Amino acid sequence: MIRLYGKVEQSVMDEKILQEAVEEQGPKEEAGQISKEEGISFNAVLQLRLEYKNILKIEHLWEFTSLTKLQLNNNLIQKIEGLANLTNIKWLDLSFNNIEKIEGLETLTKLEDLTFYNNKISCIENMDTLNNLTFFAIGNNCLGQLDNVIYLRRFKNLHTLNLAGNPVAQEANYKLFIAAYLSDLAYLDYRLLNGETKKQAFAKYQYAIEEIRHNELQTLKATEAEQKRQEELQQHQEAFVENLNGSELFDSMFAQDPEAQKLNQLPGVADLPQLVGLCIQMFQSGFAEQKLREAEVKAFLEVLQEAVREKQQRSAQLVSDFEKHRKKRILDLKQVEDAAKEEAQVNQYMTEIKTLCDSCLLLELQLVDQLEEIIKDFERNITDMVGSFIETVQGIYPFHTIVHSNPHYAPAPLCRDLENHLHEEIKDIAMATLEKVAKNEVEDDLPDDVRALFVDKETVMNAVGASHDSHMLRIDNREDKLVTRINAWMMNLIKKIQDEEVWRNRKCISEIQYFIQHLRNQLEEVLHQE
């Protein structure tokens, strides 16, 4: 109304306006009286109504963090801002304002009910994060593109939509288009979308809809597959054997080694298929070990939790037994008049409190002892397990390279052995090729850059040696990575368990102290009153 007459008296959202609104809309009657005396903190307010206030700019709302319903309708707001902190909001009303663009709503993920009625918005956008949206009103705006409505398809829970009064609503196929593209919608412009309409709409836009659906399904599948892959990798990483269940190590050995690629083109240079086999062996043993470790941790935690729970129950029993008598004691104390008797009773009560405190602390102390012991046990066990796993892994990567005269007699083909063996073979082949090159007997199909290697012995040997060194480095790196990570994991685990235990102990003792203090205070109060 004010706007119609052009006499706009703008106001600013300052503390006074907010305070007034909160008090006005807060508790009533006696509760209101009490809350007024006490003061209302903004962060406890659940609903706020700020309508017809001629507000131009949204400000100072950051303190209302528990707000679930906010009404800012019938103001002069031009830009959506300052709402980022209201993450619990479910209902937001911004109708009858001068907003031109949807923005600043990214953090309000709990939003269910959103109203932009009678604004100047021309495009539905920037709402990707509002997954819980069920009600959306954007009537009397400037939406001109029917295709823009397809944007709303992403809101799976949306059942009510209001678009009336937009330019799009004038289009002939408006209703059918929306019914077709938003097939889960129940109400459009205050009317029920019945089955008949939906059927017609579907018949009309069948191909387009199916295409969209198909695309959506594809994306969904792709994301799921990606997720699954990530999960798998995560799992492998937990077992510290990621990327070992295939030829990845082998591939990476050769990927960054130009010399090897050249050498590989020599006739007679074979692959290292056994290396892949070894990787897979390592991978499997890594998984088995991880299962064992998990079982170990689980068994340990079960016992730990059980012990804690048992102690907790016993202490709670002690406390509740004490509580049963406490009330009677206090009543007795109040009634006693004889000073001597009173003192005796007070003393008795004090002793009881002390006994309770002592027995609780004793229980806690016992528990600490018990836990310390099993934590030590666990530490030892898990260290052993990790150690044996590392040994297994290092067995597959032996430190001492043994060059076997005959590779067929190797007891177990291990990574470094294999690499050494390969190195020897390549060296032999290279020498042979060198001789051939010298004698000009070599085949013509050898590429030029490879041929360039075979100018003299030194160059060839350097190339072969460099390739070997780089391979060895890769293998060493992978081993180092595994060992470091598993050790880090172990340290972390043990530290976490110890820290938690210390924290639990502290908390428990402080609780007992606090309770005892509380009891003593109470007693003093009673005595003081008398």
Added chain:
Amino acid sequence: MFCGEVERDGGGGGGDKSEHRSSTAGMETLLELEEKEHEGGGIEQKELSPQELLDGEKTVNINITSPGDTPFGQTKPVNLSECPSSYQHNSPQEKQLLVIADNFSSQYSHIFPNRKPLFLCPLNECGVKKFVSTTLRSTMLPYSGLYDWDNCASFVADHLVLQALDPPIEPPRRLISPTLLLETQTGTCFDISTLLCSLLLGAGYDAYCVTGYAVREMCLLDQSRQECPLLVGEVEVKVEGTSAEDERQVRKYAVKPPRELRSNFERAQQERKEQEARAEVLRSQQEAQRLQEELERPPPDPLQGQMLHCWVLVLAGKREIRDHFFIDPLTGKGYALGDESFLGVEALWNQHNYWVNMQDCGRGCSDMEYNLGDTTMWESVLFRITEKEEEEELEEEEEWSEEPKPFEMPRSWVDTIALSKQDLERRWPGGSRCTQYRKAKLEQFTPYLLPDGLVTRLTTYTDLECEEVDVVREWFQNRLDHLEERELQRATNVTIERFSPGCKLKLKTHSYVSLAPGTERRMDFHSRACPDGLLRRVESPGQMEETFDHRDDLLYSRHVFYARSPEGGSEEPGGRPLERVVERFHRDAAKAAREDVAERVFLFAEGSIEVTFHLEDDRIIPVRRSFVKPRVLPDGQRAESWRPGMVTGYQGDPHEDPPKNVYLYEMLTALMDEEEKVALQIKHSETEVREILATREREERNPELRISIYDTARNEKVQRYREDMIRAQEESQKQVKKEIDLLAPFLARLGDPEVLSSQQAQKVLEDCLANQRMRMIEQDKILQARYDKETQALQHEQQRYQINQLNMSKEEEERYHAYCSETVFKIGVIKQRQSRHKEITPQKHLALKEKLIRDPRLAPHL
């Protein structure tokens, strides 16, 4: 080796009758017999001359003709003259069989003078000698409930009353037919075994009747030393329940128990003392048990091992039976072959043959073999090849067809065994039976027999003489109030009633001392059926505890303590004043523990409310708040306003800010509202209890039974409906049949006079005839009209055709031709009908006239 010869001898001896056996054959077998006797050794045998055999037959004949005892009629007079002829006479085959049997029996008694005479050919109810195998009548009754041996045997045991043998060491003189047995429902163990064996054979079991010796309790159906089977089952269930709990996991880690600071010596001393005490207790227990056993031991039996009994043997092989076993027909229970109750086997038979036991039964029946083909163990009366060989023989039958076939057991003389559905349902003779067990008495009734639906009553006693009643348990069926079981414990006088699901009061069990309201009781409910999720309500003096299940507000218990009323128990309609109410809640995972109420206590008397919240993880002391309610004036106005001192309590976390006053105030108001609701709910519970008790009392006073709508025999409504339906059907048929009274309309015109005067009769006759004539003329007219119409139409069409013939299309022309041929055909048909009508009219007229003249109403006047 013994049977074959005997059988052939018998045949040879009675050579006059048997056509296919020569005396030479008899001689040969005699020789064989001599040889075999030497081979087998041990069995003494005397040569039998044909003359002796003939003598035997004579005595048989004498026996048959001699007038027997008075016909079987101790229980119920049965008209024996109505029996089929096979009951009263023997067929030639049967006579021959009797001769064979007699021969066998005399040889047997000769060889084994010490053994009891065989039970081979007792008299039947008509006083005719019948071989026992022919009394077996393999029958399958058309009730699926009798298909398995256990059900069948227990039905037979339940349905019949035992008539003990007299004297108990002699076989009975008579073996009545199973048909008569079913009629009289009374018989000896032999009669009952025969019936059971017949039914089992019919159901496909390999069953045999066995005669032998058993312990006295079994022969006399004395179960007073056995545990009641209903009680035995319960004990077993309990044992299973405890054994399942023993499983425990072995764990890798375990916390060490805290060190106990006690003297080892003291502990050892203590343990020794305890051990001694335990040993003492054990000794005294054993002593008591021994005494008890001595007390219970039955008195010595002078006839031990001589009491004759007859039971049923089922051999493995058929109906997926794995092991041989015995069935005692009197109890219907199955026993292993080695059971101590069976002391010896004399002989056994089925519908094909009779075998005599040749094994030693000195040590009971446990070592006996049941390979009936082995003649060193079993001697059969008829030569008979085992079934396996029989099958082989069937294949080679053509080759062997010339060979004379051995004598076959004649078919049974007994009529088909029939059992009515009522008898099957009634089960016990007269619909009830009472059995005495050890420290227990079991009474069983047919459903619907008793007006309160009682089917079983088990009374257990604390002493052996059955004088001190311990527990009375009653089972009901088809009760409209769904009562299933009632248990009365005499010691405490507590009655426990159990209901089946579907009970209108939603009760599951109800235990009480008296049905009067305000007394101690415990009710269990079907919590899913109750809208408030009530599971149990226990009332004790001054208290009431309700337990709930599956409630949305997670309340699981409400304990009400009533204030002691100063007047001393006078029950006022407003209900007893409340002292305090304790409500407990489960943890609601959606709320934080410190805000989730675990227990609230409404102290009505003190005017305060105490709330305890759930424990947070890792904490031992719950958050607690106690509110003092503001005083309320009599007109409902609050006399006090809020002040912070109204709330006290322990807050838990020292680092957290104390709650706001508004929060506490709102909590207090909410709690006060809740308090009112709780008080209302308690009132509601009290009225509910009163209502339930009133209903129960009413139901108990007039117990009603539920009758299925498919039960046409009992459901009166259904019966009436069926009868109505049948009647309606009959009536409709009757009406169709009933002829139309031709004179009715004309008589009605005269006002339906009782008796017609002759003028009236004349008039009626004329009217009737005239009426018929008119109808005939009218029919003729209709036909003529149709004829005219068709011809006219045809002419019209023809004219049109002639005019338009030249400018007509081919189609139209075709249509015209088709029309013409059709119309001509129609006209032909009409003409035919007209001519027939003319022919028939005078005939019909005459027929009617004759009929009317013969009409009983008109005849006297014409």
